[in-house]
Amino acid sequence: MMARKRKPGLGDRHRKILQVLENFQQANGYPPTIREIGELTNIQSTSLVNYYLNQLQEEGYIAREDRLSRGIRLLKSASNRPMQQAKQNLQNAQQRVEEIFRIPLVGRIFAGEPVPVPASDFNYFDDESTAIEVARSLLPGREALDDLYALEVQGDSMIDAMVNDGDIVIMKRTNEARNGDMVAIWLEDRDETTLKYFYREGKRVRLQPANPTMQSIWIDDPRHLRVQGKVVMVIRQMERSLSHQSPLAA
């Protein structure tokens, strides 16, 4: 026996919560906590607020950062009331601009040389032409977005990392790696840059290629490797210059 179905669309409480999110952010400059939302909407249980927030997230109205206090972002405004038209436009515009992120393309990466890393005070806005635009929804939420930069892969030397000539890799500037991270590593004894998954195993470090058919390598002395950044994303655009398309074509 089928039973009660959930009504599609937003209920009164969904709308109320969206309203609260908008007002609170406007008034205080930071988003509310679950408990604060509860007070402002006469919902007495944190779990119930959470319940509604999950639904709003599934519907795409908000984005939440896991386990992060006040980590709620409003994606779509639900206010249907007339309001001040100008203000409304402004708000929408600011929302939209947050959904796109410009990552500076600072150089190339290939096996023969260490990874170029921009300084932390790198001015991101000085060169408009060399930027990769990525929607915020594709980027990891918890990362410090200011530490991101992009590199173009040169040559076929990183096929074991499933990365091709011409691919764009988006890196995060960091010197330390956690287990499971894919990192750019400079191997001092080989004079070589590689992209590998990083695993610390006791005193040794295991570097595992992304390609599951290829073997890991072990580094006995971690001082011989330098973590130069963490790979956050790889983008491959087909149909560009003909340069790398057909080495074998007759």
Add this chain to the structure above:
Amino acid sequence: MMARKRKPGLGDRHRKILQVLENFQQANGYPPTIREIGELTNIQSTSLVNYYLNQLQEEGYIAREDRLSRGIRLLKSASNRPMQQAKQNLQNAQQRVEEIFRIPLVGRIFAGEPVPVPASDFNYFDDESTAIEVARSLLPGREALDDLYALEVQGDSMIDAMVNDGDIVIMKRTNEARNGDMVAIWLEDRDETTLKYFYREGKRVRLQPANPTMQSIWIDDPRHLRVQGKVVMVIRQMERSLSHQSPLAA
């Protein structure tokens, strides 16, 4: 004995912190924590960040809510042209509203089955949660953007195409391939889907893997292969935030 006096005005670190506050809020929609500020300014101690924040508060640059996580509001901007900046952002926003494109994520692709292709009258707006957002600037300019759809790669069967488990491939709906296109092809005699570069060579067709170390295959009778779409882009996210995880994930 009076000793060392504190220099008046803002030091480098004060300015750096104000900069971080502004950028972080702009990028994430909520203010940073003390620890996050520390990471972004290379200050290793929470107490030291707190130390500087108190000074900034006394100077009137920020307001803090006592004991409230992320309760920092920026009152004065450190950038010398605050109004200009906001206006600039607004203008850019309005220009860029159209520069983001939502591509529906319609299913999975793996070796064992033909590629799912949405109907041409597919309603892109009915399911908000299953969409990949891509900046226009990353997409090929001449393509008919309405014909694009996205698939999630399942399994390791396409490593010869340099495509990994979990990757997102953005496809263009088409039945014909031009030389040099990377296409999704259904091989009837093998009951298999592959992603290969397509080259017509006389009566035969050569399918070349993206991985230059692997061999091409030749199809003598082109009627045995069906072009199911053209690969426009491949996106690999290394560390997906939980809130944006693929809705197709189990």
Add this chain to the structure above:
DNA sequence: CTTGACACAGAACGCATGTTCTGTTATATT
């Protein structure tokens, strides 16, 4: 040199806050 204020690091403490679990009530569907 001595001194005292400043600039910093690290750890510990405790409240704030997100998450989860168990349970209850209400409502739509059969």
Add this chain to the structure above:
DNA sequence: AATATAACAGAACATGCGTTCTGTGTCAAG
């Protein structure tokens, strides 16, 4: 009416995060 599910409440738990304390080096004024 029976039942499955949605809509709720309350509490417990784990972690995030602000706060505070102790200690160390550094630099300028006496």
